[in-house]
Amino acid sequence: MTEGVFLRRNDWRGIEGVIVDLDGTMVDTAGDFHASINAMLLALGRQHPNLGPAAPMSEAEIVSYVGKGSENLIRRVLDARFSPLHANSLFADAYALYDREYIRINGQFSQVYPGVREGLAAMKAAGLRLACVTNKPYSFTEPLLAKTGLAQYFELVYGGDAFPLRKPDPFPLLKVADAFGLEPSAMAALGDSENDAQAARAAGMGVLLVPYGYNHGNPVQAVDADGIVDSIAHAAALFAAHWAGHR
Numbered sequence: 001m002t003e004g005v006f007l008r009r010n011d012w013r014g015i016e017g018v019i020v021d022l023d024g025t026m027v028d029t030a031g032d033f034h035a036s037i038n039a040m041l042l043a044l045g046r047q048h049p050n051l052g053p054a055a056p057m058s059e060a061e062i063v064s065y066v067g068k069g070s071e072n073l074i075r076r077v078l079d080a081r082f083s084p085l086h087a088n089s090l091f092a093d094a095y096a097l098y099d100r101e102y103i104r105i106n107g108q109f110s111q112v113y114p115g116v117r118e119g120l121a122a123m124k125a126a127g128l129r130l131a132c133v134t135n136k137p138y139s140f141t142e143p144l145l146a147k148t149g150l151a152q153y154f155e156l157v158y159g160g161d162a163f164p165l166r167k168p169d170p171f172p173l174l175k176v177a178d179a180f181g182l183e184p185s186a187m188a189a190l191g192d193s194e195n196d197a198q199a200a201r202a203a204g205m206g207v208l209l210v211p212y213g214y215n216h217g218n219p220v221q222a223v224d225a226d227g228i229v230d231s232i233a234h235a236a237a238l239f240a241a242h243w244a245g246h247r
Helices: 030-047 059-063 070-081 084-105 116-125 138-148 171-180 194-203 232-243
Strands: 005-007 017-020 129-133 156-158 187-191 206-209 227-229
Touching: 017 171, 017 232, 030 059, 030 070, 030 084, 059 070, 070 084, 084 138, 116 129, 116 232, 129 171, 138 156, 156 171, 171 187, 171 194, 187 194, 187 232, 194 206, 227 232
Parallel strands: 017 129, 017 187, 129 156, 187 206, 206 227
Antiparallel strands: 005 227
C-alpha cells in the first residue's frame, strides 16, 4: 500500500479521467475567505450604520461555512451576525460586497497544498483527463487557477455557477463525463468533503478524499468514500499502481 493512503477500494483499473475539487483540496484558501468576509462585514456596516458594526469572524468559523457555494456562505455569515429579518434584507448588499472584496483579495492569502502540482503533473503525463469542478464561482476560480499555475493541468474547469445544480448534486460531474466521452465508472473524483463524496457516489464514480481540507468543520474520516489519501501526489501514485499493464 502506498504510504499515506487509507483505502476501502483497492482496484482502480479502467480509470481514464479524474475530477478535482479546488478549495481545501488543491489550494488552502482559508485566508482569502477570512479576509474577504471580514472586509465585507466592515463595508456592510458602513452601508448600514443603523445596524451597528458586526464583530469580525474567526477563520475557523468562516471555514466551517465553506463548501456549498458563495450564496450559502454569505447567508450563514449573516445568520451568525444579524437577526433573521436583517440577515434576509442585507443579503443582496452583502453578496455584492463579498464579490467585490473576494475578487480584490483572491489568491493573496492562499497557498497550494504540498503534492498538488506533482500529482496533477503525474496524472496528466500518464494520459488521464483532468477537470476541476468546484462550488466556487467561476469569476473567482479562473484567476486563482491562473495565479497558482494550476490551470495548465485541466481540460475543463466548471465553477459553481456553471449549471443550475452544484455539488453535492452529481450533475456537474456527469457533465464532465459527457464532455470527456467517458462512462462515469471510468472516472474518479478527488475532494476534501462530503459534498465531493456524495456527488461522486450519486454519479457512479470512485472518490478519494484528502484529510487536510474543510468539510464544514467535520472530520473527513466519517464520510463515505473509497479512501483517504494524504496528498494529490499519493492519489496519483495509487492510480499509477494500476496503470502499469492496463493502459
